[in-house]
Amino acid sequence: MCLALPARVIDIDATRQHGTVDMGGVRKQVSLALLDEVQLDDYVIVHVGYALTRLDQDEARQTLALFAQMAADEQPSAP
Amino acid sequence: MKYVSEFRDPQLAQQLAQAMANEVHPDRLYRFMEFCGGHTHALARYGVLDLLPSQVQMIHGPGCPVCVLPIGRIDMAIEVARRPGVILASYGDTLRIPASKGLSLMGARAQGADVRVVYSVDDALQLARTWPDREVVFLAIGFETTTPPTAVAIQTARREGLRNFSVLCNHVLTPAAMHAILDQPEPVALDGLVGPAHVSTIIGSRPYEVFASDYHLPVVIAGFEPLDVMQAVLMLIRQVNEGRAEVENEFTRAVNREGNARAIALTDEVFALRDQFEWRGLGSMPHSALRLGDRYADMDAELRFALSTRVVPDHPRCECGPILRGHKRPQDCVLFGTICTPDQPTGACMVSSEGACAAHYRYGRHQADEVAA
Ligand code: SF4
Numbered sequence: 001m002c003l004a005l006p007a008r009v010i011d012i013d014a015t016r017q018h019g020t021v022d023m024g025g026v027r028k029q030v031s032l033a034l035l036d037e038v039q040l041d042d043y044v045i046v047h048v049g050y051a052l053t054r055l056d057q058d059e060a061r062q063t064l065a066l067f068a069q070m071a072a073d074e075q076p077s078a079p
Numbered sequence: 080m081k082y083v084s085e086f087r088d089p090q091l092a093q094q095l096a097q098a099m100a101n102e103v104h105p106d107r108l109y110r111f112m113e114f115c116g117g118h119t120h121a122l123a124r125y126g127v128l129d130l131l132p133s134q135v136q137m138i139h140g141p142g143c144p145v146c147v148l149p150i151g152r153i154d155m156a157i158e159v160a161r162r163p164g165v166i167l168a169s170y171g172d173t174l175r176i177p178a179s180k181g182l183s184l185m186g187a188r189a190q191g192a193d194v195r196v197v198y199s200v201d202d203a204l205q206l207a208r209t210w211p212d213r214e215v216v217f218l219a220i221g222f223e224t225t226t227p228p229t230a231v232a233i234q235t236a237r238r239e240g241l242r243n244f245s246v247l248c249n250h251v252l253t254p255a256a257m258h259a260i261l262d263q264p265e266p267v268a269l270d271g272l273v274g275p276a277h278v279s280t281i282i283g284s285r286p287y288e289v290f291a292s293d294y295h296l297p298v299v300i301a302g303f304e305p306l307d308v309m310q311a312v313l314m315l316i317r318q319v320n321e322g323r324a325e326v327e328n329e330f331t332r333a334v335n336r337e338g339n340a341r342a343i344a345l346t347d348e349v350f351a352l353r354d355q356f357e358w359r360g361l362g363s364m365p366h367s368a369l370r371l372g373d374r375y376a377d378m379d380a381e382l383r384f385a386l387s388t389r390v391v392p393d394h395p396r397c398e399c400g401p402i403l404r405g406h407k408r409p410q411d412c413v414l415f416g417t418i419c420t421p422d423q424p425t426g427a428c429m430v431s432s433e434g435a436c437a438a439h440y441r442y443g444r445h446q447a448d449e450v451a452a
Contacts, residue, residue: 049200056333057332064085070310
């Protein structure tokens, strides 16, 4: 029951307490009550119907860059 | 960026595996506990375990809320579900947890109790609005991730004056369970801890600092995709090799040091610490779980229905307890895969896909059998 997926916010209701997210093509109503300042197109982690946190795109890129860096370090002679 | 496929790239996984293989010292063992059931699931589902060097041993921790809920608490939920006029609303996973006398919430439902599966606590609130003449009890379980939603629902019920909504609270605290694991009379030998993904989005990375400083245990908070877990293991290997014990954060895209201030404030407002709470496998632990705070006592199902917990032992041959403490593995249980399967679980670790036994059964068992053959 702890599994959760990143989801893109595609609609925010006027009270900012609720919104609609897209999870790989599936649309779901979620509560935004736990987050400040959610914007359209933000990615959030949804768990039991609530957005728990926003995903930071810059940090995600840096993490991916770190993986790539690691790979380059390890395989200098790879084609 | 989709935040999913990028973190599952098989080629990068191979390269991370190579990095680990290059960096582990061939003659030592690296014993890492993944605390969180989400990581247990990711390790098994994506075959990450097969990519780790043989020197790295992953030990499953007690981080699955379904697995740590003791039988007595499920008996309590069944008892209230059977009361006339009650609707018990629950997340789906809890329905199949084995309870006393061969019963489960699903069994109780088959016998006529009104047990309904909800996806969100908001669905339970909606049941209370729809059925004003019934008592709707929400079976709240989970670690710090599911607690703030329960708090929002309790405040909503109060604001709307919903008098027929109450909560049977089983919310538990991650740091308490970590302390219990490290302080057990015969502690498991550990070289590092993979810190939870989603729990940490709420509580931040700061609560783990005590484990690095007081137990000299490296901690790396990891995201929930396979590459995240692999990267975290690599970071742990490096800490061990360098003799460091720090809290590092692999999951910076979602976790910071302070956590989600709004969620923490809501939890503090609505809940209070329990003096004691019984965990499956870990026994009774002080200050390890939450109840409704005094201001919300009227919505506490334990008080409203005068419920009390009994301590009920697990099935005598089920090894969930030692597994949750890190002492045994699923394949050490004689019931595993024969009597106990995901369709007919004997113990709680076989119920949810984040349980050690269920993860091993679904994704690992056949490989292990092949290797053994
Ligand atoms: S296989 Fe079943 S009975 Fe054995 S430890 Fe796992 S859950 Fe318990």
